[in-house]
Amino acid sequence: MRFSTALAMTATLTATTVALVPAAASAHGGAPPQIPTAGGYGGAVSTVDPTATAVGLDVLRRGGNAVDAAVAAAATLGVTEPFSAGIGGGGFFVYYDAKHRKVHTIDGRESGPATMTEDIFVDPADGLPYDFAEARVSGLSVGTPGTLATWEAATGKWGTRSLGSLLQPAAKVADRGFAVDATFRQQIADNAAPFAQFDSTRELYLPGGAPPAVGSVHRNPDLADTYRLIARRGTGVFYRGPVAADIVRTVQNPPVADDPAAPWAYPIRPGDLRLSDLANYRLRFPAPTRSDYRGLTVYGMSTPSSGGTAVGEALNILERTDLSEVSRTQALHQYLESSALSFADRNRYVGAYTPQPVLDRLISDRWARQRACQIDPAQALTKPVPPGDITASGCTPARAGGKVEDGQSTTNLTVADRWGNVVEYTLTIEQTGGNAMVVPGRGFLLNNELTDFNFTPTQGSAPDPNLPGPNKRPRSSMSPTIVLKDGRPFLALGSPGGATIITTVLQVLVNRIDLGMTLPEAMAAPRASQRNTAAVQAEPAFIAQYGPGLGGLGHTFTPVAELGAATAIEFGRGGRMIASAEPARRGGGAAGVVHPRR
Numbered sequence: 001m002r003f004s005t006a007l008a009m010t011a012t013l014t015a016t017t018v019a020l021v022p023a024a025a026s027a028h029g030g031a032p033p034q035i036p037t038a039g040g041y042g043g044a045v046s047t048v049d050p051t052a053t054a055v056g057l058d059v060l061r062r063g064g065n066a067v068d069a070a071v072a073a074a075a076t077l078g079v080t081e082p083f084s085a086g087i088g089g090g091g092f093f094v095y096y097d098a099k100h101r102k103v104h105t106i107d108g109r110e111s112g113p114a115t116m117t118e119d120i121f122v123d124p125a126d127g128l129p130y131d132f133a134e135a136r137v138s139g140l141s142v143g144t145p146g147t148l149a150t151w152e153a154a155t156g157k158w159g160t161r162s163l164g165s166l167l168q169p170a171a172k173v174a175d176r177g178f179a180v181d182a183t184f185r186q187q188i189a190d191n192a193a194p195f196a197q198f199d200s201t202r203e204l205y206l207p208g209g210a211p212p213a214v215g216s217v218h219r220n221p222d223l224a225d226t227y228r229l230i231a232r233r234g235t236g237v238f239y240r241g242p243v244a245a246d247i248v249r250t251v252q253n254p255p256v257a258d259d260p261a262a263p264w265a266y267p268i269r270p271g272d273l274r275l276s277d278l279a280n281y282r283l284r285f286p287a288p289t290r291s292d293y294r295g296l297t298v299y300g301m302s303t304p305s306s307g308g309t310a311v312g313e314a315l316n317i318l319e320r321t322d323l324s325e326v327s328r329t330q331a332l333h334q335y336l337e338s339s340a341l342s343f344a345d346r347n348r349y350v351g352a353y354t355p356q357p358v359l360d361r362l363i364s365d366r367w368a369r370q371r372a373c374q375i376d377p378a379q380a381l382t383k384p385v386p387p388g389d390i391t392a393s394g395c396t397p398a399r400a401g402g403k404v405e406d407g408q409s410t411t412n413l414t415v416a417d418r419w420g421n422v423v424e425y426t427l428t429i430e431q432t433g434g435n436a437m438v439v440p441g442r443g444f445l446l447n448n449e450l451t452d453f454n455f456t457p458t459q460g461s462a463p464d465p466n467l468p469g470p471n472k473r474p475r476s477s478m479s480p481t482i483v484l485k486d487g488r489p490f491l492a493l494g495s496p497g498g499a500t501i502i503t504t505v506l507q508v509l510v511n512r513i514d515l516g517m518t519l520p521e522a523m524a525a526p527r528a529s530q531r532n533t534a535a536v537q538a539e540p541a542f543i544a545q546y547g548p549g550l551g552g553l554g555h556t557f558t559p560v561a562e563l564g565a566a567t568a569i570e571f572g573r574g575g576r577m578i579a580s581a582e583p584a585r586r587g588g589g590a591a592g593v594v595h596p597r598r
């Protein structure tokens with residue numbers, strides 16, 4: 001089992017933080033507030049970071065729409081949350097257009113090089129897959145970033161401001177700096193060994209050889225310059241010009257330090273991303289996934305994300321039981337079982353090239369019937385459960401398979417404007433710290449998204465839909481979700497957390513829609529994640545509260561400090577919005593509204 005390092009790495013990301021942001025961090029000179037819940041009118045923003053939320057609200061107050069605010073906030077997260085997201089990565093943007101009452105999506109996922117082969121993560125020396133850490137900290141793991149193209153397309157299609165103007169607040173934050181908090185420091189400390197391998201990364205993040213102190217001011221003038229260069233000359237500098245050249249050079253010749261302070265256990269392998277890969281990068285605009293749930297319509301992200309189909313399938317299974325009528329233990333049992341079944345099917349069938357009829361089948365009510373019939377209200381299924389056989393009818397399971405995926409990187413934001421437009425956007429550079437290489441002179445980290453491919457086949461004798469291939473995009477779990485009621489927004493939400501994103505989004509939906517919780521309660525409630533593994537990963541508070549009851553049905557638990565870092569907005573009557581962020585996870589998020597009162 002060569003994935004142990006990945007698990008160890010993610011297990012360390014449990015630090016809490018303090019809300020400490022100095023005047024220097026604010027777009028308007030004052031320290032932005034960090035509150036997890038805000039109710040009001042005229043627009044709302046929820047992100048993991050007070051500075052990004054303040055920037056988004058500022059754009060809304062100046063008359064920008066949700067798309068403008070989301071892009072400005074995302075660019076700011078590239079500065080203040082650089083280990084989770086930035087222009088070196090990709091993501092999925094879901095947009096509800098109030099005027100046309102239509103949901104659109106942008107697939108800005110990273111794509112692999114044209115030369116990528118199925119065995120890219122198999123060591124030619126011994127025929128075994130690389131250790132995760134070896135694959136991650138390499139040029140092999142870097143896909144062509146889609147984030148900047150996403151911002152350009154979103155603003156061009158639906159925004160009212162130029163991309164250049166929306167990059168300015170973030171450039172200002174990068175120039176002036178912001179106070180290092182405990183999460184920022186911890187994320188560097190957890191990456192100290194890989195960051196120390198590269199001159200460019202250690203200069204930026206290990207000043208004097210150590211992570212910066214909490215409370216010190218972190219500046220990133222190179223990133224400010226990169227944002228301003230893009231603002232002046234357009235995204236061509238990134239995909240075809242000097243920034244493209246620097247990205248390719250970094251991937252092909254990693255900027256390895258001569259004297260890394262900390263040893264690294266692996267050779268640092270170059271990748272084969274080329275200028276032509278960047279020049280040929282294209283966004284996709286797939287139709288959203290759609291499933292009906294108790295009278296609501298749930299829109300999610302289609303492939304290459306598995307989020308939309310996995311959340312949709314689990315909801316369809318759950319819909320077969322009235323969760324508000326059963327005990328809390330039974331409701332949570334149904335939640336865990338539906339999630340395990342959905343994950344088995346996702347692992348077996350969902351990848352970048354899954355045919356549409358298969359995706360449609362997976363989120364059909366007929367399929368939900370075939371899968372729901374396997375759930376025993378009195379006894380947990382033995383995990384891993386086999387995937388269903390989509391060529392069969394009835395309750396027959398097929399073969400076993402599947403791997404445990406995990407992760408805590410990535411960031412999510414939710415924005416709504418006074419016109420009723422809504423953006424749900426999840427963006428990432430994959431692991432916290434991406435592939436650990438800052439592009440020299442440009443101030444941003446590169447992604448390691450290609451490690452989201454399966455390194456070797458996981459489905460036994462059945463085909464694995466998520467193996468690497470030329471120009472292919474790795475399967476994601478990102479699940480930006482917009483729920484409509486009678487054709488108008490009711491709830492928008494999303495989260496980071498690798499494959500736990502799917503269960504976090506599902507659990508918040510169940511908490512809010514079925515279990516009688518308000519949105520802030522649904523967000524704060526302790527979480528559990530059943531991804532078709534023997535034991536359920538769960539937060540300690542969940543185990544304390546529900547462990548005995550669920551244990552009686554045969555569930556076992558592995559404690560994890562926290563799951564997800566969600567953001568959400570709920571829409572009420574008369575234009576009222578409730579913006580909600582995490583009260584505590586990952587140091588707490590920041591929600592805000594344009595007008596607290598009507």
Ligand code: GLU
Pocket residue numbers: 406407408409410428429430431449452475476477478496497498499501
């Ligand atoms: N790369 C992951 C995905 O696309 C997200 C990483 C994370 O959230 O930790 O599913």
